[in-house]
Amino acid sequence: MERTGSEPFVFGKDALWEDLGGGVKRQILGYDGQLMMVKVVFEKGAVGAPHHHYQSQCTYVAKGKFEFTIDGVTKVVSEGDCLFKTPDKPHGCVCLEAGTLIDTFSPMRPDFLKK
Known part of the structure; x- marks a missing residue:
């Protein structure tokens, strides 16, 4: 049977990092067609440019600590906080203190996978 996602166990020490530039890098932790989990590390001052997706x-x-804007509303969030972004609503962030975000997407983000 052909696998349509990640392996059942994904070890962080083995998962590849993608340098997105500007002090941001990401690591895909696991996915299938319905769900994807991604770790994103930001240096202080790095920007997650405003964008939207389905x-x-x-x-x-x-x-860390981040200033997030979601659909025109801006708030500062820090360790232990959670954000929910509904489909097609613009969102972005500025990293105020170096930090790590754990993103989940449903359905998965096929644009994050290398061709």
Whole structure:
């Protein structure tokens, strides 16, 4: 049977990092067609440029402090906080203190996978 996603166990030490530039890098932790989990690391001052997509997205702040804008509303979030982004609503962030976000997407983000 052909696999249509990640392996059942994804070890962080083995998962590849993608440098997105500007002090941001990401690591795909697991996915199938319905769900994707991604770790995103930001240096202080790095920007997650405003964008939107058709997937629902839930973000957990694992470390650091961020100023997020979601659909025109701006708030500062820090470790332990969560953000929910509904489909097609613009969102972006500025990293105030170096940090790590854990993003989940449903359905998965095929544009994140290398061709």
